[in-house]
Amino acid sequence: MPEKCCVPGCRGNYEGTAEHDQEKVSIFRFPKDPELRAKWIRLIPRENLFVHDKTVACEKHFAQQFIIRFDSVTRTDGSILTVPRKNPKLSPDAYPSIFPNIPSYLTSEPSRKRKAPEQRRLEMSARDEEQFQQWLSDDQILSFDAFCEQLNSFVAGVDSQWVVIRSCGFVNICIVDMPDVPQFVTVVKIHDTMAVEVYRGNLRLGNADLRWILGDECKLFSWSQLSSILSHFASVTVAAADVSVKSQADTVKQQLQELIALTNESDDYEPDVTTRLKFLAEQISLLFMSQSRYSSETLLIVFRFFAISASVYSRLRSTMLMLKVKVKVNVDLYSASS
Ligand SMILES: [Zn+2]
Numbered sequence: 001m002p003e004k005c006c007v008p009g010c011r012g013n014y015e016g017t018a019e020h021d022q023e024k025v026s027i028f029r030f031p032k033d034p035e036l037r038a039k040w041i042r043l044i045p046r047e048n049l050f051v052h053d054k055t056v057a058c059e060k061h062f063a064q065q066f067i068i069r070f071d072s073v074t075r076t077d078g079s080i081l082t083v084p085r086k087n088p089k090l091s092p093d094a095y096p097s098i099f100p101n102i103p104s105y106l107t108s109e110p111s112r113k114r115k116a117p118e119q120r121r122l123e124m125s126a127r128d129e130e131q132f133q134q135w136l137s138d139d140q141i142l143s144f145d146a147f148c149e150q151l152n153s154f155v156a157g158v159d160s161q162w163v164v165i166r167s168c169g170f171v172n173i174c175i176v177d178m179p180d181v182p183q184f185v186t187v188v189k190i191h192d193t194m195a196v197e198v199y200r201g202n203l204r205l206g207n208a209d210l211r212w213i214l215g216d217e218c219k220l221f222s223w224s225q226l227s228s229i230l231s232h233f234a235s236v237t238v239a240a241a242d243v244s245v246k247s248q249a250d251t252v253k254q255q256l257q258e259l260i261a262l263t264n265e266s267d268d269y270e271p272d273v274t275t276r277l278k279f280l281a282e283q284i285s286l287l288f289m290s291q292s293r294y295s296s297e298t299l300l301i302v303f304r305f306f307a308i309s310a311s312v313y314s315r316l317r318s319t320m321l322m323l324k325v326k327v328k329v330n331v332d333l334y335s336a337s338s
Contacts, residue, residue, distance in 0.1 A: 002027060005058035007099060008046045012058035026067075026088045027056040039095050057096050059088065066094030139222045144192040147171075147220075154223060158230050175234065186233050188226075194219045198233060206250030249284050256281040 005012050005027060012025045030051050031037050041049050044057065059067060068089050072082045141147045148171060155162050155173060165172040173188040187199040196218050198205045207218045213228050220226055260277045263269045278297060306313040 003054050003056045005060075006046065006049065006051075006055050007044055007057055007061055007096070010058060010060065010100075012060040026059040028059070028062070028090050028094075029053070030055050030057070036093075036095065043096055045099055060100065061096035061098045062090065062094055063097055066091050139224050141194070141220060141222060141226075144190075144194060147190070147194070150223075154226070155230075158227060161234060162230060173230065188229055188233065190220055194221070196220050196229070198229070200233075203248060203251050204254065206247050206254065208250060209247055246288055249287060253281055253284045256284070 030040055037051065040057070041051060044061075049055075068085065068091055070082050070084055072080050074080055148166065151164055151171065151173075155164055161175050163174050163176055165174060170189055170191045173190070175185045175187075177183055177185045183201075184199065185201070189197040189199065191197075196210060196214055198210060210218050210229075213225055213232070214220065220229075256277055260274055260281065263274045263277060275297065279301070302313075
């Protein structure tokens with residue numbers, strides 16, 4: 001005949017109840033450790049509880065985390081065999097905390113055991129990774145239409161000085177100044193191909209000024225890129241004069257290239273016009289080249305001067321950078337162009 005549970009009002013391990021419920025209610029002896037035993041006695045709401053060797057409390061008063069129902073054995077091959085225990089036992093730190101028949105203020109569940117540090121670290125890094133992936137996918141701009149849809153709320157979140165002006169096939173995000181005549185200080189123009197151009201004052205910045213954030217194609221892929229562009233160009237308050245000479249020269253060169261393409265395609269201009277434009281474009285390139293390199297066209301012109309009039313050639317050579325070409329190079333030119 002097993003001992004009855006010592007908790008007042010508890011019929012947890014009464015035979016009749018147990019059979020009726022078709023469940024076996026385990027009982028546990030009080031711990032030997034005097035400190036822990038005192039804790040049990042303090043917690044169990046029974047006056048003058050006298051504990052002897054056979055005093056027991058049933059499992060209904062213990063949180064699940066304290067009850068050990070399985071044994072595990074490590075096999076020789078390292079795998080773990082888990083077997084259910086015939087009689088559950090308590091973990092060494094177990095104490096009773098659940099007393100269904102007494103007021104709730106005397107019942108308190110122990111706090112959940114803290115997870116092992118390694119387990120917590122893994123969970124946290126998994127959560128970080130998940131959040132990072134989420135951020136990455138939110139950051140992607142999937143299409144120009146999706147971009148246009150979200151643009152206003154994005155710009156509003158960035159900085160109020162930017163104004164969005166939409167047009168067919170592109171969007172301008174602008175900073176407008178109103179001294180006498182309203183003028184665009186900075187314009188970030190985004191085409192429906194997601195190609196980006198930036199204008200300061202009347203000048204278009206060369207792609208070199210955008211490559212650091214947009215890559216070689218100067219295309220926008222993510223909201224964070226746009227955020228960087230806007231904050232970069234908003235923080236540098238630019239008068240056009242602040243734009244570097246190199247950058248302005250690049251702009252002029254780009255415009256010249258456009259003119260060259262135009263005159264090339266059209267019959268309205270003497271072929272000579274294209275040639276002269278090319279010459280100018282090349283001269284601008286030469287301004288920023290550490291070592292001069294000449295196109296075959298230029299070398300041909302130089303050679304023509306030389307062939308027609310040596311005095312004209314030497315005069316030009318004394319005044320112009322491009323003409324400091326050794327004549328022997330022109331021998332190669334002949335074979336290349338013939
Ligand atoms: Zn009980």
